[in-house]
Amino acid sequence: MTETQAQPEPLLRMRNISKAFPGVIALAGASLTVGRGEVHALVGQNGAGKSTMMKILAGAYRSDSGDITFDGRSVEFRTPQQAQASGVSTIYQEINLVAYRSVAENIFMGREPRRIGFLDRPRMNRDATALLERIGIRVKANQPLMNVNVATQQMVAIARAVSFESKLVIMDEPTSSLDDREVATLFEVIRQLKRQDASVIFITHRLDELYEVCDRVTIMRDGRTVAESPMRNITRLDLVARMLGKELGEVRREGQTAFTEGKDASDQVLLEAKGLKRGRAVRDASLDVQAGEIVGLAGLLGSGRTEVARAIFGADRIEEGDIWFEGEGVAFKSPADAIAAGIGFCSEDRRREGIIPHLSVRENLQLAALPLLSRHGIISKERQRELVDRFIARLGIRTSNPDQPIRELSGGNQQKVLLARWLCLHPKLLILDEPTRGIDVGAKAEIQALINELAENGLGVLMISSEIEELTEGSDRVVVLRDGRTVAELRREDISQDAIMTAMATGGGETSEPQPTIVVGVPEQPV
Amino acid sequence: MTDLPIDLQHQRSGAASWLREAGRAYGAIAALVALLLFNAIFTDRFLSMQAFRLNVTQVSTVIIVAVGMTLVIATGGIDLSVGALMAISGAVAPLIFLSDRAPFDIAWFGTVSAFAIAILVAGAFGLFNGILVAVFRIQPIIATLVLFIAGRGIAQVLTNGSIQTFNNPDFQYIGLGRPLGIPFQAFLVIAIVAIAAWVVRSTVFGRYLLATGGNEPAARLAGVPVARVKLAVYVITGLLAGLAGLIVISINKSSDANLVGMDMELNAIAAVAVGGTPLTGGRANVVGALIGALILQLIRTTLLSHNIPDAVARVVTAAAIVIAVLAQRGRAT
Numbered sequence: 104m105t106e107t108q109a110q111p112e113p114l115l116r117m118r119n120i121s122k123a124f125p126g127v128i129a130l131a132g133a134s135l136t137v138g139r140g141e142v143h144a145l146v147g148q149n150g151a152g153k154s155t156m157m158k159i160l161a162g163a164y165r166s167d168s169g170d171i172t173f174d175g176r177s178v179e180f181r182t183p184q185q186a187q188a189s190g191v192s193t194i195y196q197e198i199n200l201v202a203y204r205s206v207a208e209n210i211f212m213g214r215e216p217r218r219i220g221f222l223d224r225p226r227m228n229r230d231a232t233a234l235l236e237r238i239g240i241r242v243k244a245n246q247p248l249m250n251v252n253v254a255t256q257q258m259v260a261i262a263r264a265v266s267f268e269s270k271l272v273i274m275d276e277p278t279s280s281l282d283d284r285e286v287a288t289l290f291e292v293i294r295q296l297k298r299q300d301a302s303v304i305f306i307t308h309r310l311d312e313l314y315e316v317c318d319r320v321t322i323m324r325d326g327r328t329v330a331e332s333p334m335r336n337i338t339r340l341d342l343v344a345r346m347l348g349k350e351l352g353e354v355r356r357e358g359q360t361a362f363t364e365g366k367d368a369s370d371q372v373l374l375e376a377k378g379l380k381r382g383r384a385v386r387d388a389s390l391d392v393q394a395g396e397i398v399g400l401a402g403l404l405g406s407g408r409t410e411v412a413r414a415i416f417g418a419d420r421i422e423e424g425d426i427w428f429e430g431e432g433v434a435f436k437s438p439a440d441a442i443a444a445g446i447g448f449c450s451e452d453r454r455r456e457g458i459i460p461h462l463s464v465r466e467n468l469q470l471a472a473l474p475l476l477s478r479h480g481i482i483s484k485e486r487q488r489e490l491v492d493r494f495i496a497r498l499g500i501r502t503s504n505p506d507q508p509i510r511e512l513s514g515g516n517q518q519k520v521l522l523a524r525w526l527c528l529h530p531k532l533l534i535l536d537e538p539t540r541g542i543d544v545g546a547k548a549e550i551q552a553l554i555n556e557l558a559e560n561g562l563g564v565l566m567i568s569s570e571i572e573e574l575t576e577g578s579d580r581v582v583v584l585r586d587g588r589t590v591a592e593l594r595r596e597d598i599s600q601d602a603i604m605t606a607m608a609t610g611g612g613e614t615s616e617p618q619p620t621i622v623v624g625v626p627e628q629p630v
Numbered sequence: 631m632t633d634l635p636i637d638l639q640h641q642r643s644g645a646a647s648w649l650r651e652a653g654r655a656y657g658a659i660a661a662l663v664a665l666l667l668f669n670a671i672f673t674d675r676f677l678s679m680q681a682f683r684l685n686v687t688q689v690s691t692v693i694i695v696a697v698g699m700t701l702v703i704a705t706g707g708i709d710l711s712v713g714a715l716m717a718i719s720g721a722v723a724p725l726i727f728l729s730d731r732a733p734f735d736i737a738w739f740g741t742v743s744a745f746a747i748a749i750l751v752a753g754a755f756g757l758f759n760g761i762l763v764a765v766f767r768i769q770p771i772i773a774t775l776v777l778f779i780a781g782r783g784i785a786q787v788l789t790n791g792s793i794q795t796f797n798n799p800d801f802q803y804i805g806l807g808r809p810l811g812i813p814f815q816a817f818l819v820i821a822i823v824a825i826a827a828w829v830v831r832s833t834v835f836g837r838y839l840l841a842t843g844g845n846e847p848a849a850r851l852a853g854v855p856v857a858r859v860k861l862a863v864y865v866i867t868g869l870l871a872g873l874a875g876l877i878v879i880s881i882n883k884s885s886d887a888n889l890v891g892m893d894m895e896l897n898a899i900a901a902v903a904v905g906g907t908p909l910t911g912g913r914a915n916v917v918g919a920l921i922g923a924l925i926l927q928l929i930r931t932t933l934l935s936h937n938i939p940d941a942v943a944r945v946v947t948a949a950a951i952v953i954a955v956l957a958q959r960g961r962a963t
Contacts, residue, residue: 439853455848456848459844459845460844481832481833482834
């Protein structure tokens with residue numbers, strides 16, 4: 104890619120950075136170059152190594168190999184304090200400030216102004232107010248941080264970074280908790296930093312934001328830097344394709360997954376969701392699933408895929424929109440309501456939202472079915488054993504015995520237990536969030552084949568996946584979300600990796616080829 | 631990366647882990663047997679009926695409260711208010727059976743309603759704890775601190791701050807009755823432990839309890855009524871604390887709001903911990919709580935009957951708690 108700022112020496116140059124954690128290689132020779140006064144986007148999927156890279160830069164981790172040049176010197180920060188003193192400050196996604204201390208104290212924590220050894224509070228409050236005004240925030244500096252809203256807290260974190268006279272500010276998904284107006288203020292602050300010749304590394308999953316404020320972009324995948332380019336020289340589609348590691352124009356291949364094709368969905372609409380809205384994550388999402396159909400739900404990280412699934416399942420309340428299940432309007436107040444109606448949901452985070460680690464395979468499998476296995480609240484051991492044995496055999500769950508704690512099973516077998524948890528209820532609709540993430544190839548194929556078989560027997564499936572092959576080969580239809588909105592719906596003959604990526608990147612705009620059916624369009628953003 | 635520690639743990643299953651497993655399962659029982667044997671040999675008249683009755687009388691209320699505490703701890707909570715709830719039920723009961731107002735002046739009716747109302751009042755305060763925890767999502771230690779502080783005040787207001795003394799054999803049967811020469815509480819304790827252990831093991835509620843404490847977000851997504859489960863355990867603990875309060879005042883033949891159930895919350899938590907229920911939630915060892923309470927009781931008896939001062943006995947008890955908890959760690963981490 105072209106170097107636009109080749110002449111002056113860059114502010115930061117990270118070369119050949121490697122870092123391994125036990126069992127995982129997080130970075131394998133990644134590099135990053137940031138010029139002075141430049142807003143630099145760092146993008147990549149989950150696990151690409153962005154965060155590890157930033158933690159090494161900020162002194163939170165040590166790299167195994169590689170070298171870093173910052174501001175003309177070779178550096179290796181051993182602690183975040185050291186990095187901060189040298190002019191690198193980080194604003195994390197989760198705000199790491201002290202809620203009970205005042206705004207001013209948070210800004211000056213660790214280097215409070217003193218007078219003859221005592222805290223000079225008036226001066227601290229004065230300085231804090233001035234700093235905040237500089238970035239366009241008017242807020243009383245002596246009130247506790249927890250009294251102000253999340254966006255203002257974010258701004259306080261930025262004010263703290265600015266007050267260090269930082270040469271480089273790292274922002275790790277700073278917009279995830281902000282609303283549109285607050286995002287605009289943040290961008291103004293970024294431009295201001297830039298005018299003062301400070302550089303910003305900006306991590307986000309929202310493409311529109313990248314194009315709005317960033318000068319250049321570095322794309323990472325699997326611990327490596329795969330591309331670096333001025334923002335204006337790279338199309339959205341190209342950006343997404345590189346993030347996912349797909350070549351444009353890649354033909355549709357078969358046989359990568361265990362899905363088979365050529366089934367006909369009935370015309371019976373099982374689930375219909377229209378105009379769902381919840382916060383900033385879900386803005387206008389619509390989709391429908393028919394009995395016997397696998398509907399893929401595609402979108403980049405932060406596009407609202409999981410949030411839409413949770414809203415349908417009653418795990419989170421929706422603010423606006425309507426859901427019909429089997430032709431009836433429903434408003435599930437809790438997952439229990441959705442389960443009673445015949446819906447199951449496998450979360451993407453097996454460990455935190457799936458398994459009950461201490462309990463056995465048996466207990467985990469039967470958890471949702473307990474009301475059916477009991478009379479007057481007393482569990483029938485007989486029926487329980489029969490059911491558990493049947494599903495362990497049917498799904499080929501490899502366990503030494505049903506009383507083995509589930510945490511001792513492999514990821515693939517844990518996932519099978521969680522699938523069995525729903526299947527034993529004979530649901531009508533199954534929502535699967537990344538059903539094959541983090542499990543071995545063999546188990547993955549088994550699970551894909553199982554999903555296929557279930558759909559053939561009339562189950563409706565809504566499947567979220569980050570793997571494009573899984574969507575192209577596994578789905579009868581693919582619904583694409585971008586920034587919380589449904590931007591495209593692809594029918595079987597239109598499903599291709601290119602079409603999905605195009606929709607994820609541009610939501611129907613910016614096309615190089617004739618586009619497949621676009622159901623809902625989005626006003627195109629200036630690129 | 632996430633699966634790795636699990637695999638490592640699996641590989642470690644050698645002699646060391648077998649020992650740890652065995653220690654978890656049988657350590658507490660072995661300690662209890664050792665204490666019993668030691669006392670049988672070295673403590674004068676330990677095997678007498680009198681000593682047996684004394685020990686049962688002292689330990690039964692701890693066990694009853696510890697059973698409730700086990701359920702609360704299994705959901706990942708804690709209940710600091712149990713001692714205060716004992717004082718409240720202990721204050722309410724005499725107000726009723728000593729009352730000369732109709733219909734409580736009828737002897738049998740007064741006694742029955744004294745039991746029922748006192749226990750239900752404690753249960754209602756337990757419900758208050760549960761609402762703070764499950765509905766308002768206040769941390770359990772803070773939520774139950776409210777009644778830990780206010781509960782004794784409420785009990786004193788009920789009794790105008792005076793100590794109520796009484797002699798009501800029907801009512802006091804719960805503390806002083808001796809069918810077959812064995813204190814009535816012993817039967818009560820066995821029944822409560824047996825029912826609670828059965829509930830944990832064989833009922834939907836028991837499974838929901840462990841799922842809630844084991845992984846609350848996952849349990850909710852699996853349709854477990856997490857909030858109702860939490861409400862229920864605090865109510866159950868309140869009811870059991872209420873019952874324990876009545877036993878204490880029956881034995882004392884008086885009700886002093888300042889003393890009934892004093893330090894009970896901590897004794898019960900200690901019994902649960904020694905009995906092998908981790909305070910992190912997700913497991914409930916009801917029989918363990920029984921054994922834990924017996925171990926702590928016997929350590930004190932042993933030391934006191936060998937003329938070791940109470941101050942020293944406290945330190946030794948504390949050491950025993952540390953050893954027991956360390957021995958049972960392992961899987962929980």
